[in-house]
Amino acid sequence: MLAILAIVSPIYIIIFFGYATTRAGLFARADLLTFGKFVIKLALPALVFNAIAQRHIADIIVPGYLLAYTAGALAMLGGAYAVGRKLAGLSHQQALLHAMGMCSSNSSFIGYPILLLALPSAATTSLALNVVVENVVMLPLLLILLETSVQQAGEGGKGSWLPALKATLWQLARNPLVVALLAGLAVSLLELPLPAPLGRSITMFAQTSGALAVFVIGGTLVGLPMRGVALKVAPIALGKLVMHPLAVALALACLPLLGMAPLAPDLRNAAILMAAMPMMSIYPILALPYGFAERSAAALVLATVGSFATLSALLWLLARLA
Numbered sequence: 395m396l397a398i399l400a401i402v403s404p405i406y407i408i409i410f411f412g413y414a415t416t417r418a419g420l421f422a423r424a425d426l427l428t429f430g431k432f433v434i435k436l437a438l439p440a441l442v443f444n445a446i447a448q449r450h451i452a453d454i455i456v457p458g459y460l461l462a463y464t465a466g467a468l469a470m471l472g473g474a475y476a477v478g479r480k481l482a483g484l485s486h487q488q489a490l491l492h493a494m495g496m497c498s499s500n501s502s503f504i505g506y507p508i509l510l511l512a513l514p515s516a517a518t519t520s521l522a523l524n525v526v527v528e529n530v531v532m533l534p535l536l537l538i539l540l541e542t543s544v545q546q547a548g549e550g551g552k553g554s555w556l557p558a559l560k561a562t563l564w565q566l567a568r569n570p571l572v573v574a575l576l577a578g579l580a581v582s583l584l585e586l587p588l589p590a591p592l593g594r595s596i597t598m599f600a601q602t603s604g605a606l607a608v609f610v611i612g613g614t615l616v617g618l619p620m621r622g623v624a625l626k627v628a629p630i631a632l633g634k635l636v637m638h639p640l641a642v643a644l645a646l647a648c649l650p651l652l653g654m655a656p657l658a659p660d661l662r663n664a665a666i667l668m669a670a671m672p673m674m675s676i677y678p679i680l681a682l683p684y685g686f687a688e689r690s691a692a693a694l695v696l697a698t699v700g701s702f703a704t705l706s707a708l709l710w711l712l713a714r715l716a
Contacts, residue, residue: 398709401511405504405608406702412612426613430675433607438502439574440599442525445518446578447588454582456661458646458654459523463665466642467532470497473641474633482629487540491686494536495693496633498528499671502571503607504701509667510604512709513660520664522575528674529572534563540684611675615698618678618691627693630673634697635704639670663712670708672697 415421446454474496478489499505501524509517541561566572581588588596643666649656656662673694681690 398706398713401709402508402702402706404511405507408605408608409612409615409698412609413615414612416613416616421613423613423616426610429606430610430614433503433603433610435570437599437603437606439570440596441502441506441518441603442522442571443574443578443581444596444600445522446575447581449519449582451579451582454519454522454579456519456523456657458649458657459520459661459665460527461652461654462645462649462657463523463527463642463669464531465645465648466638466669467497467527469641469645470633470638471532471536473637487684488686490536490539491681491684491690492630492633494540494680495627495630495673495677495690495697496638498532498536498674498677499524499634499638499668500611500674501525501528501668501671502603503611503675504698505668505671507604507608508671508705509664512667513664516658516660516664519661520668522578523665524668525571525575529566529569529575534566537565537680611698614675615695618695623689623692624696627689627696630689630693631697631700634673634693635670635701639666639708642666642669659716663716666712667705667708670701670705672701 412426416423416426471493474493475489478484478492479486482489482492484492501521505524506517506521509520513520541557580586646657646662646665657665675694677694678687678691681687
């Protein structure tokens with residue numbers, strides 16, 4: 395158990411330092427915004443590019459991982475939406491917003507640093523694959539569904555999904571992570587050697603992502619509302635930290651039934667761990683236009699704090715099963 399705590403603790407110690415220094419006034423929220431922009435627009439894209447460009451395409455595109463992780467995320471999205479509508483009596487849009495918090499992981503800011511300590515051999519491959527699923531499949535799908543719900547509400551239920559699709563695709567084409575993903579795939583496919591100075595520069599940017607990304611997470615927790623809404627958002631946190639990894643684990647177990655080879659143990663465990671991460675840090679930002687900012691922020695805080703216990707337990711369980 396001490397070995398597991400040694401893996402998880404450094405990430406949460408850095409999160410705590412981010413929270414404490416921001417709360418003490420050493421850093422302002424504007425500073426964190428700048429740090430976050432650096433991570434999202436430069437450091438993480440460099441990391442994703444390196445993870446793909448430096449490997450053979452066969453090592454990057456793992457159909458079993460992509461299929462199982464996508465299936466688990468979609469099952470979580472559909473299940474959470476159905477429960478929200480049928481059992482909780484939520485509106486169509488509210489059920490979508492609850493489901494968004496349960497099916498999209500913080501793979502880059504928290505997932506990758508933890509995998510780097512727990513499963514270093516699978517960390518970069520898992521990150522690259524998750525970037526594909528989350529940025530090419532899940533996030534566009536969620537945004538299209540939400541925008542369509544807004545248009546339908548304003549047009550008496552007759553809104554079209556086409557404008558939402560166009561807007562989402564345009565936004566996706568400008569996403570630095572997606573651009574880095576496509577560039578890395580091109581370099582890998584064509585087996586292009588990068589000039590040494592360029593390669594080292596990209597690597598230096600990539601190496602700054604881990605600690606800074608986690609530090610930003612801690613700082614952004616300062617001032618987020620919890621009073622009076624913690625119990626209301628507990629199902630979102632529970633669904634994200636427990637049900638999402640369970641859905642991905644079940645999807646992975648079904649791969650042989652489809653005639654596909656099981657994943658290597660490290661990559662299989664990496665997929666389950668990625669699903670067990672808290673929801674993406676931009677969840678409150680995405681929920682803001684729909685009047686769901688306070689609850690989504692509270693869910694983010696609860697899931698981030700609670701993930702220390704759930705991830706520790708999951709790492710212990712995976713070690714015992716191995």
